[in-house]
Amino acid sequence: MMLGKVEDISLYEVKYKAETILNTVANGSDPKAIQQKEQVNKYAHLKNATFADIAQAWRDHKTSSRQQSKSKKPAFSESTLKFWDLCLGYMCRDIGDLRMNDITSEMILSVCEAIQHNDNQATFVGASTRLYTEKVFSFAVARGLCDKNVAIDTRGELAPANSGNHLPAITKPDQFATLLHDMSNFKGANKLTLEAMNLLPYVFVRSIDLRSMRWQDIDWDNDTWAFSPTKGEGRDDMVSHLVVPLATQVIARLRNIQSITGHKEYVFASMRGSSNAYISKATMVQIFHRLGYKDVQCAHGFRASAKTLLMEQPELRYSDIVTELQLGHRIKDTHGGAYNRLDEIDTRVQMMQDWADYIDKLRDYAKT
Structure with a gap:
């Protein structure tokens, strides 16, 4: 049975799917029948994945959906992608190895508050990290990969991205x-x-x-x-x-x-x-x-x-x-x-x- 196109599947997914098939056969089930059910959700292999894995899946989904859009809008700029990686990198550093259902709103808030106490642009970066984390959770919940978007509970708990009267300016x-x-x-x-x-x-x-x-x-x-x-x-x-x-x-x-x-x-x-x-x-x-x-x-x-x-x-x-x-x-x-x-x-x-x-x-x- 096919595991997917070479250009569309990662080594992690291949390994995961191969192990799943072997376990399914060992238990006397038909892996092909199960695969047909899983095709309803192409992200089923991420059911118990970590935050870091699902954050990457969200990023891949965002970029691929923009590239395939019939509106022919330009793909996300390199700067945008770098900023996503910066923000989610902070989150992955602290909770990236945790499974989605094991993450709490307190953990998310703690990471973002630490960012906001860091440097000159930290208020914006901390608020953006919270926002992108919420988007990752929303992506996961919509696909049955976790039970609840706990990041929603952190809304309004941080200094806003552009707090005070200062207009955004890079000073590093x-x-x-x-x-x-x-x-x-x-x-x-x-x-x-x-x-x-x-x-x-x-x-x-x-x-x-x-x-x-x-x-x-x-x-x-x-x-x-x-x-x-x-x-x-x-x-x-x-x-x-x-x-x-x-x-x-x-x-x-x-x-x-x-x-x-x-x-x-x-x-x-x-x-x-x-x-x-x-x-x-x-x-x-x-x-x-x-x-x-x-x-x-x-x-x-x-x-x-x-x-x-x-x-x-x-x-x-x-x-x-x-x-x-x-x-x-x-x-x-x-x-x-x-x-x-x-x-x-x-x-x-x-x-x-x-x-x-x-x-x-x-x-x-x-x-x-």
Whole structure:
């Protein structure tokens, strides 16, 4: 009798099924008749499997069902798959060897709480680990592989994925390197949108300010971009005018874009609709979602990413004052007065070039 197609069955399944057949024959039963019954549920061999085995089955099911979809949607990105593996890897490390019915909600909660006390992105990772664990249990219950989805009982017991008022931002060098690499290799949008997305990390302004960037605001002689931040008007904590020193990499990118929209008002002019429009926020948001970074990194989050890395990394180590000035925040000097917008400009010019060189190095590192 057939155990399955070679390309569709793992060595683990072959061994399990062979042992089952031998035991069935030894007990005087017809293995073929039993197989016909089991075909109703192709996951019957996982009836008493461990969490790790069923988590892998869930992952395989998700990827294969997407690939076979008639909608022709792209398969899950490499980043999404890596994130699944990261989250479920935490769970498998602690309870992966346990059978599904032996796992309790207390065990799941304990693993996720430990994650959330770990590092900068741990709140999101811990909440996501809980969510994916619930999905694995749901997958198992629906196929008769366990009795109850105990992960449901952990809902609302953790800090939410995006707790507080902070927008999601990656601040770890290795994770940021992967993000930059994923962004540079993404091809699922038009050229201008891709250019805007990949320019954003270099200048770390708000998304709206980059998207509405005007050619007339660029000083090619001094390699600077001066503009009025959209959210700065009428706010005591924001400057009304900001100068952004442009690194050599940024100038080169802008020169390339100039051949496309140099005759228009906006650098990132919309290719459809009004001639006075620029690309929309939605186009940027969708890219991060499609890359698998939803609730992990957003366009605005590059401001927090840049500030944290600029202040913490040994090869950078720029001060809080200089980074705050570059973000367009109003800060007080030692006498209680406000810093002038051009204060520390020489340092900021060097900082922006150092930052551009640093993220280029990170991107190259991720390629290897």
